[in-house]
Amino acid sequence: MSWQAIDRKSAPADEGPGLSDAVKEKIRAFFPRYETKRAVMLPALHVAQEAIGYISVRAMKDIAELLELPPSAVMDVVTFYTHYWTHPRGEKVLMVCRSLSCQLMGADKLQHAIETKLGIKDHETTPDGKFSFMTEECLAACDHAPCLMVNERMHKRVTPEQLDKLLADADSDKLPMPRSDLYDAPHGEKPARGH
Amino acid sequence: MAYEQILMRNCREGGDPSIKQYKAAGGYQALDKALAMKPDELVEFVKGANLRGRGGAGFPAGVKWSFLPPNRTVTYLCVNADESEPPTFCNRVLMEHDPHMLLEGIIIAGYATRTTVAYIYMRGEFTEQFHVLQKAIDEAYADGLLGKNIRGSGYDMECYIHRGAGAYVCGEETGLIESLEGKRGWPRIKPPFPAVEGLFHKPTVVNNVETLACVPHILTRGLDWWNGLGTQNSKGTKMYCVSGPVNRPGCYEAPLGITTRELIYGKDFGGGMRDNMKVKTVAPGGISMGFLRGDMFPKPDGGKVDVTRDCDELDCLLDFDDPRHYGLLGLGTAAAVVVAEDTDIRDVLFNVTRFFSHESCGQCTQCREGTGWMHRVAARIRDGAGRQYDLDLLAEITKNMGMMPGLSICGLPDGAAFPIRTLVQKFRPEFEKRIGEQQADAAKRRILQTNPAAYDLPILQGRAVQPAGGTYMTPEKLKRN
Ligand SMILES: Cc1cc2nc3c(=O)[nH]c(=O)nc-3n(C[C@H](O)[C@H](O)[C@H](O)COP(=O)(O)O)c2cc1C
Ligand code: SF4
Numbered sequence: 214m215s216w217q218a219i220d221r222k223s224a225p226a227d228e229g230p231g232l233s234d235a236v237k238e239k240i241r242a243f244f245p246r247y248e249t250k251r252a253v254m255l256p257a258l259h260v261a262q263e264a265i266g267y268i269s270v271r272a273m274k275d276i277a278e279l280l281e282l283p284p285s286a287v288m289d290v291v292t293f294y295t296h297y298w299t300h301p302r303g304e305k306v307l308m309v310c311r312s313l314s315c316q317l318m319g320a321d322k323l324q325h326a327i328e329t330k331l332g333i334k335d336h337e338t339t340p341d342g343k344f345s346f347m348t349e350e351c352l353a354a355c356d357h358a359p360c361l362m363v364n365e366r367m368h369k370r371v372t373p374e375q376l377d378k379l380l381a382d383a384d385s386d387k388l389p390m391p392r393s394d395l396y397d398a399p400h401g402e403k404p405a406r407g408h
Numbered sequence: 409m410a411y412e413q414i415l416m417r418n419c420r421e422g423g424d425p426s427i428k429q430y431k432a433a434g435g436y437q438a439l440d441k442a443l444a445m446k447p448d449e450l451v452e453f454v455k456g457a458n459l460r461g462r463g464g465a466g467f468p469a470g471v472k473w474s475f476l477p478p479n480r481t482v483t484y485l486c487v488n489a490d491e492s493e494p495p496t497f498c499n500r501v502l503m504e505h506d507p508h509m510l511l512e513g514i515i516i517a518g519y520a521t522r523t524t525v526a527y528i529y530m531r532g533e534f535t536e537q538f539h540v541l542q543k544a545i546d547e548a549y550a551d552g553l554l555g556k557n558i559r560g561s562g563y564d565m566e567c568y569i570h571r572g573a574g575a576y577v578c579g580e581e582t583g584l585i586e587s588l589e590g591k592r593g594w595p596r597i598k599p600p601f602p603a604v605e606g607l608f609h610k611p612t613v614v615n616n617v618e619t620l621a622c623v624p625h626i627l628t629r630g631l632d633w634w635n636g637l638g639t640q641n642s643k644g645t646k647m648y649c650v651s652g653p654v655n656r657p658g659c660y661e662a663p664l665g666i667t668t669r670e671l672i673y674g675k676d677f678g679g680g681m682r683d684n685m686k687v688k689t690v691a692p693g694g695i696s697m698g699f700l701r702g703d704m705f706p707k708p709d710g711g712k713v714d715v716t717r718d719c720d721e722l723d724c725l726l727d728f729d730d731p732r733h734y735g736l737l738g739l740g741t742a743a744a745v746v747v748a749e750d751t752d753i754r755d756v757l758f759n760v761t762r763f764f765s766h767e768s769c770g771q772c773t774q775c776r777e778g779t780g781w782m783h784r785v786a787a788r789i790r791d792g793a794g795r796q797y798d799l800d801l802l803a804e805i806t807k808n809m810g811m812m813p814g815l816s817i818c819g820l821p822d823g824a825a826f827p828i829r830t831l832v833q834k835f836r837p838e839f840e841k842r843i844g845e846q847q848a849d850a851a852k853r854r855i856l857q858t859n860p861a862a863y864d865l866p867i868l869q870g871r872a873v874q875p876a877g878g879t880y881m882t883p884e885k886l887k888r889n
């Protein structure tokens with residue numbers, strides 16, 4: 214994180230997609246909540262990533278314009294936080310916790326199983342664009358170690374044996390509760406998917 | 409012995425997080441009581457409870473609130489829901505099962521501090537919890553508990569969730585404020601403290617989720633009840649977490665001051681170790697507080713605590729004072745991770761150093777370089793290429809980083825130093841044994857695996873290889889040796 218660059222292997226060749234008017238409107242709706250426009254940075258990036266799948270250079274420029282900042286200020290923030298991707302990710306991002314409790318309960322076996330099954334390593338995406346994989350520090354679910362997050366959904370006490378079923382399950386990233394769409398992409402936006 | 413569940417009364421499988429359930433259980437009565445008082449009276453009241461912050465530092469909440477400058481027009485309240493200290497998860501449990509308890513605490517604290525806007529800074533990985541809490545906020549607005557003229561008192565407060573994006577250091581209060589302002593989560597130099605100049609340069613209070621959730625109960629049940637729980641300087645009830653290879657990992661509530669042994673072995677708590685293993689070590693307050701020796705060591709023969717002897721330290725009380733006697737930084741978040749006897753201590757060291765070197769924000773040289781250096785040393789010890797004096801080197805590095813020697817902006821490197829120091833100090837015989845068992849050419853094999861430029865070379869010059877003049881060693885050159 215932060216001062217260490219993440220080697221995500223492939224830098225996108227072009228500026229990528231920008232933000233639609235609906236997304237911009239959604240971001241503007243956050244302005245009354247804060248004293249400065251700049252404070253809308255994290256919400257804006259969340260909404261943008263939901264809408265286009267990652268934070269493209271074009272999107273950074275669009276956000277900079279909305280928040281009245283130089284684009285470098287947006288890029289500065291994007292690269293600090295591990296949550297934001299600067300190139301397309303897979304449809305489902307698998308996040309394995311690697312902190313102490315999970316490690317003691319077998320997270321490295323789980324990581325190894327995912328890496329061999331999908332043939333990808335940390336921060337990589339499968340060629341069909343279905344899965345990306347990354348390791349995370351403690352996800353605050355240590356009582357259910359080892360944990361695996363699939364996009365938004367937390368899977369608890371995951372063993373390598375459960376992996377096949379989990380990867381085949383189309384709903385493995387759906388939350389079981391009513392959602393608030395506050396940070397979601399505006400209705401109908403389809404994210405760009407990884408390569 | 410089972411303790412009364414107060415904060416966790418609704419925390420069970422299938423518990424209903426709605427406002428209806430919360431009101432049926434007597435919720436929002438404390439708010440009426442609070443609104444009948446003057447804000448300053450309320451601050452004095454909470455001061456009387458000695459409610460010490462549950463976020464890690466243990467600073468009394470009432471005292472923190474009284475530092476706000478008296479003639480202010482805008483005040484912000486930031487709720488610290490960034491819970492990212494491994495292995496802490498009590499805020500998560502509370503927010504997903506009883507979000508209104510937190511909201512009531514926020515409204516009361518907001519009224520006491522005359523807050524205009526409260527932001528709940530919630531870590532990005534909390535997805536289910538975000539939807540539950542957002543629903544609770546919507547319910548509270550609909551019920552007139554938030555917004556304009558709360559319950560007809562003339563007091564207005566807005567409350568928003570602000571989602572983070574994955575950075576441990578954003579849990580530090582000024583890192584949180586910077587992140588909320590839309591910047592990288594770089595902690596600020598203090599003073600000025602947030603109470604004077606915080607979010608958007610306005611007076612700001614930062615409090616942990618659990619701290620605020622305690623406030624309504626203190627109001628309804630009274631100071632005598634609260635001050636009757638816990639030990640001398642640590643009052644009240646606390647949510648303890650226990651994880652690792654125990655039979656019942658989870659979050660359990662008890663008054664402050666239970667022993668670490670009870671947390672691991674008590675039948676209402678961790679329920680003992682899996683397969684009847686013995687405990688090698690336990691970090692009773694989250695990993696940044698440091699490690700205790702487990703019960704695979706002989707029992708102490710009574711008397712004063714002496715950390716220089718290899719004795720069982722599980723009698724450490726979990727309150728704000730006792731952990732210090734065992735060489736730990738403090739109580740932290742009271743979240744214990746238990747390491748069983750069959751775990752290699754080198755793996756524990758490696759895991760902990762990796763966490764801190766990954767999470768340092770990089771502003772201060774001592775922290776950025778120190779955590780990374782310790783991580784590289786731990787990696788070579790784990791890979792079987794350690795040197796006996798690496799142990800002294802680690803101890804030396806831990807002395808030279810952090811706020812305590814006055815070398816850094818925030819407390820992260822102190823939190824990195826204590827676990828490493830206590831591990832090296834308390835498990836030195838095991839480290840020495842492991843290093844002694846290594847093969848003679850371990851260092852050379854290690855360097856062949858990795859980038860030769862990345863490791864400090866002088867040791868290898870004497871031991872394994874002679875580099876050609878002036879250039880760093882390439883694997884080819886090493887092979888020629
Ligand atoms: C590196 C670092 C990380 C921290 N992370 C958290 C955290 O995740 N949650 C939290 O409540 N406090 C965290 N704290 C403590 C906060 O700085 C602050 O003391 C706390 O939020 C104050 O709330 P309290 O008085 O209610 O405990 C952290 C501190 C440091 C130095
Ligand atoms: S001490 Fe470390 S984490 Fe804290 S501000 Fe300095 S570099 Fe960042």
Ligand code: FES
Pocket residue numbers: 310311312313314315316350351352353354355358360494495496
């Ligand atoms: S250690 Fe994996 S969730 Fe905390």
